[in-house]
Amino acid sequence: MDKLSCVWISLVALLRKDFVEELRAKYAMGSLLMFALVTLTVVSFAVGAFHPDAAIHAALLWITVFFTGMSGLGRGFVKEEEARTAVLLRLAATPDTVFAGKLLFNAAVMIAVTTLIYAMYIVLMGISGSLLLLYAVMLLGTLGMACGTTLLAAVVAQAGNQAMLLPVMALPVLMPLLMVAVNASRIALEGGAPGEMLGLLAFLASFPVVIVAVSLLLFEYVWHN
Amino acid sequence: MYAKLALGAYMVAVIVAAFLYAPPAEGLGELSRIIYFHIPLAWVSVLAYLVAMVDSVRYLRTNNLKFDALAHASAHIGFVFTILATVTGAIFARQTWGVYWNWDPRQTSIFLLLLIYGAYFMLRSSISDPERRGRLAAVYCMFAFVSVPLLVFVVPRLYPTLHPDPIVNAAGKLEMNSKMLQVFLASLAGFSGLYFWIYQLEARMHRLSAHWKGE
Amino acid sequence: MVDKTILTVSNVCKQYDQRLVLSGVSFSASAGESVVIAGANGSGKSTLLRIVCGLTTLSSGEVTWQTQEGALSPTQMLRRLGYVSPELGLYDRLSAFEHLETFARLRCLQLGPDVLSETLRRFGLGESMHRAVGEFSSGMKQRVKLALATIHSPDVLVLDEPSSNLDEDGRQLVRELIHEVARHGLVLLATNEVQEVAEYGQTVLRLD
Numbered sequence: 059m060d061k062l063s064c065v066w067i068s069l070v071a072l073l074r075k076d077f078v079e080e081l082r083a084k085y086a087m088g089s090l091l092m093f094a095l096v097t098l099t100v101v102s103f104a105v106g107a108f109h110p111d112a113a114i115h116a117a118l119l120w121i122t123v124f125f126t127g128m129s130g131l132g133r134g135f136v137k138e139e140e141a142r143t144a145v146l147l148r149l150a151a152t153p154d155t156v157f158a159g160k161l162l163f164n165a166a167v168m169i170a171v172t173t174l175i176y177a178m179y180i181v182l183m184g185i186s187g188s189l190l191l192l193y194a195v196m197l198l199g200t201l202g203m204a205c206g207t208t209l210l211a212a213v214v215a216q217a218g219n220q221a222m223l224l225p226v227m228a229l230p231v232l233m234p235l236l237m238v239a240v241n242a243s244r245i246a247l248e249g250g251a252p253g254e255m256l257g258l259l260a261f262l263a264s265f266p267v268v269i270v271a272v273s274l275l276l277f278e279y280v281w282h283n
Numbered sequence: 284m285y286a287k288l289a290l291g292a293y294m295v296a297v298i299v300a301a302f303l304y305a306p307p308a309e310g311l312g313e314l315s316r317i318i319y320f321h322i323p324l325a326w327v328s329v330l331a332y333l334v335a336m337v338d339s340v341r342y343l344r345t346n347n348l349k350f351d352a353l354a355h356a357s358a359h360i361g362f363v364f365t366i367l368a369t370v371t372g373a374i375f376a377r378q379t380w381g382v383y384w385n386w387d388p389r390q391t392s393i394f395l396l397l398l399i400y401g402a403y404f405m406l407r408s409s410i411s412d413p414e415r416r417g418r419l420a421a422v423y424c425m426f427a428f429v430s431v432p433l434l435v436f437v438v439p440r441l442y443p444t445l446h447p448d449p450i451v452n453a454a455g456k457l458e459m460n461s462k463m464l465q466v467f468l469a470s471l472a473g474f475s476g477l478y479f480w481i482y483q484l485e486a487r488m489h490r491l492s493a494h495w496k497g498e
Numbered sequence: 499m500v501d502k503t504i505l506t507v508s509n510v511c512k513q514y515d516q517r518l519v520l521s522g523v524s525f526s527a528s529a530g531e532s533v534v535i536a537g538a539n540g541s542g543k544s545t546l547l548r549i550v551c552g553l554t555t556l557s558s559g560e561v562t563w564q565t566q567e568g569a570l571s572p573t574q575m576l577r578r579l580g581y582v583s584p585e586l587g588l589y590d591r592l593s594a595f596e597h598l599e600t601f602a603r604l605r606c607l608q609l610g611p612d613v614l615s616e617t618l619r620r621f622g623l624g625e626s627m628h629r630a631v632g633e634f635s636s637g638m639k640q641r642v643k644l645a646l647a648t649i650h651s652p653d654v655l656v657l658d659e660p661s662s663n664l665d666e667d668g669r670q671l672v673r674e675l676i677h678e679v680a681r682h683g684l685v686l687l688a689t690n691e692v693q694e695v696a697e698y699g700q701t702v703l704r705l706d
Contacts, residue, residue, distance in 0.1 A: 064606040071603035075592065082591040082630075142587030145553060146646065149581055150604040209426060213419050217409045227406060227423065230399045233391075234433040238441060257441040265433075272429050276422045279343055282573050283415060283554050346555065411515055414555040 068151055072159035076134070077166075090130040090167070094175050097122045102182040112247035115185055116240045119175070123200060124236065126171055128225040131207040134160045135215035144215070153281045157208065157274060164204040164211070172200045185247060192246040198262040199239035205266040206231050209273040212280045235265050290476050297466070297473045305466040308459070314378050319466055321375055323474035324368035328396055331361025331478060336428060339421035349489065351417035354424060355407065356485035360478060362400040369393050388439040395434055399427045502529035503565050503653055503684055505550065510559035512545055519545050522559070525703050529653065532676060532685040532698045537705035543688035544583065546705065547658050550686065552576045565653075575654070577605075580647035580679075582640075583658035590632030594623050594642050597631065598649060605650050621645045622667060636663040641671070648675060653683035660687065661694065673697075 080087055101118050110118070138144040147156055176193055179185065207228050214223045242258040252259065301319035308315035338354035341347075372390060373383040384390065406423055410416040459467060505527045512520040520542045527533045535543050548554040550561055552572030563570045565578075588597060595614060602609045618627045621641045626634070631642060640663050647655070660672045676685050676698055687698055695702060 067606055068604045071600050075589070075596075075600045078596070079589060079591050141589065142585060143589055145581075145583075145586055146588075146601070147604070148553065149551075149576060149579075149647075150601050152577070155604070209422075213406070213423060216415065217406060217419060220409050223405060223409060226398075227402045227427075230395055230402060230427050231430050233395055233398075234430050234438050237434075237438055241441075261437065261441055268433075269429065272426060276426055279418055279422050282552065282576075283418075283548075413513070413515070414557065418555070 065155060068155045069159055072151065072155060073162060076163045090171060091174055093129050094126040094171055095178065097126060098175060098178050098182060112187065112244045115247050116243035119179055119243060120236060120240050122175055123172060127168060127200065127203050128228060130167055130171060131164050131204060132211045132214055132224045134163050135211045139215040153278045154274065156281060157277045161205060161208045164208050165201055168200040168204045169197065172196050187247040187249045191252055192243055195239060195242045195246055199235065202235045202262060202265040203232060206235065206269045209277055209280065238262060290480055294473050294477065297470045300466045301470060305463045317371060317375050319470045321368060321371040323471045324364050324371060325393055326471060327474050327478045328361055328365040328368050330475065331357045331364060332396060335361065336424055339424040342417050342421045348413055348417060352489040353486060354421065357482055358400060358403055360481050365393065365397050365400055369397055388435060392431060392435045395431060503563065504528040505684060506562050507550065508560050510549060510561060511557045512549060513557045527684055527701060529682060529684050531700055532680045532687060533701045533703060534695050534698055535688040535703045535705065536695050541705040543705060544658050547656050547686060547688055551579060551581055551656055578652060579654040579656055580652040581656045582643045582647045582660050584662060586643055588631045588639055588642055591630055593628045593630055594618055595627040597642055598645055601646050602649055607650060617645055621671065637665060637668055640664055641668060644675065655679045656686045658688045661691065
């Protein structure tokens with residue numbers, strides 16, 4: 059069997075295991091979605107009867123996405139370390155496979171969370187503008203968040219999983235991404251066209267590539283004790 | 284010993300020159316003297332981080348805890364310089380632009396460095412196994428720095444309208460006459476010397492404590 | 499190039515903060531041998547095994563594996579050996595069968611469901627292979643770990659207290675596994691049980 063199909067088989071096995079486990083632990087994914095809902099509720103009644111402009115909406119939206127992401131993205135590695143199953147993975151799978159598996163899982167989680175936040179935000183806040191473009195920006199941005207956080211989640215899981223550690227460590231890494239995502243969201247909320255933010259979109263699309271390349275170089279040092 | 288005294292005398296000379304020898308810049312007046320301190324401080328902040336990164340790479344290659352201790356020492360020094368650079372920058376901004384903080388690219392990047400240093404120390408303090416601490420801290424040191432070039436060089440180009448370029452340039456592209464340039468370069472060298480002196484002290488302290496433990 | 503696996507451990511030390519767990523441990527072992535590592539609780543048996551497998555970094559010293567593929571570091575050896583330890587966990591929500599299936603695929607082994615079921619029956623889990631592992635007793639979990647550690651027929655078996663929580667049938671199973679591997683490969687065993695030290699200890703290494 060050639061090497062590539064081997065990588066593929068083990069990657070699928072890892073992902074399947076993660077999804078099966080997640081589906082059986084019903085409350086885990088549910089609690090993350092509830093966290094997003096609670097944050098949105100706070101934002102919604104705090105804003106109340108005011109009519110914030112596009113810039114404020116973009117800011118509130120990304121604050122919600124950032125903190126929801128931070129509360130959910132660490133879990134992939136943390137649960138392996140806490141259940142002491144991480145060693146089983148070290149014994150059986152290559153570091154690259156583990157990284158890719160956890161990255162794809164994180165990306166899937168973020169897509170689900172983002173979609174919920176996006177839909178709820180429209181319902182609760184009555185925003186208008188280029189909403190489809192906003193969704194695209196949010197998906198690209200959260201994909202970048204998942205890519206930038208996966209390596210850090212592995213670090214945090216080995217550092218004893220202090221809850222505050224992941225957002226503190228992730229913000230510097232994600233700051234360029236967040237600045238661009240907030241601005242692109244503002245333009246979309248003002249009714250802008252994709253043509254007005256080609257540079258921003260190009261940045262959002264290339265950030266995951268850069269950060270994953272660097273992560274793959276470093277992950278082996280994190281994963282192997 | 285003599286190097287220490289020479290460095291002290293040199294720094295005194297630089298400080299005196301910054302106030303008495305260099306003429307005030309046109310437009311900025313006496314305020315312009317802050318550049319002889321602010322810019323060297325910011326430069327050392329970055330220099331210390333780069334040294335910490337090099338030491339981190341060396342730690343990952345050799346697994347020798349000495350390099351981890353050096354990286355940590357350099358980050359410590361850099362952190363202090365970064366705080367000073369941020370504060371002097373805010374004072375400078377208040378006098379030139381009227382506000383302490385306005386997320387201009389330069390302020391953003393020095394603040395980003397401050398956040399990275401903070402996260403680096405927080406990570407270190409949460410791990411007790413020395414080898415694991417060295418490994419994870421070294422990885423974070425390298426990983427976090429990726430965002431610095433993105434933030435300094437790429438992001439500002441994507442939306443030039445957001446940052447008032449003319450104002451930034453008025454302060455940034457300061458016309459320096461030869462006297463000002465002499466003092467500025469002398470100060471840059473002095474602060475770099477100060478950094479390497481403290482770094483070298485930390486290295487010696489580590490060597491002695493390792494020797495003391497009988498390693 | 500050597501045709502059998504040789505493990506060389508020289509002057510290995512491990513320090514946690516101020517506490518020295520291992521100081522200057524040296525030994526070597528080669529295929530066809532079973533080595534028992536004995537010593538009181540807290541003498542560093544488990545740490546030594548983890549270092550040998552590349553699961554923990556050492557503070558100083560060196561560990562090398564000579565294999566048919568040349569000299570390998572412990573980290574490179576990690577995926578080639580079988581390792582069982584009380585420090586290993588299992589996925590509570592997956593069944594024993596799903597465990598074996600997942601890890602066979604992670605190792606890129608093409609094993610059909612009937613082979614997996616047969617293996618689990620051999621490990622005494624035939625009746626309960628489709629129940630979630632979270633409901634298992636500690637002895638049954640130990641059997642799952644043994645099955646996971648040997649699914650790729652490793653040449654090197656590293657066992658940390660393999661008989662803990664096992665009944666007489668289980669102990670017999672461990673005995674068979676050790677004899678099977680020790681015929682052509684290398685077994686490293688950490689134990690406190692006098693009987694096991696006597697039975698498997700061709701070479702006994704005492705950590706005190």
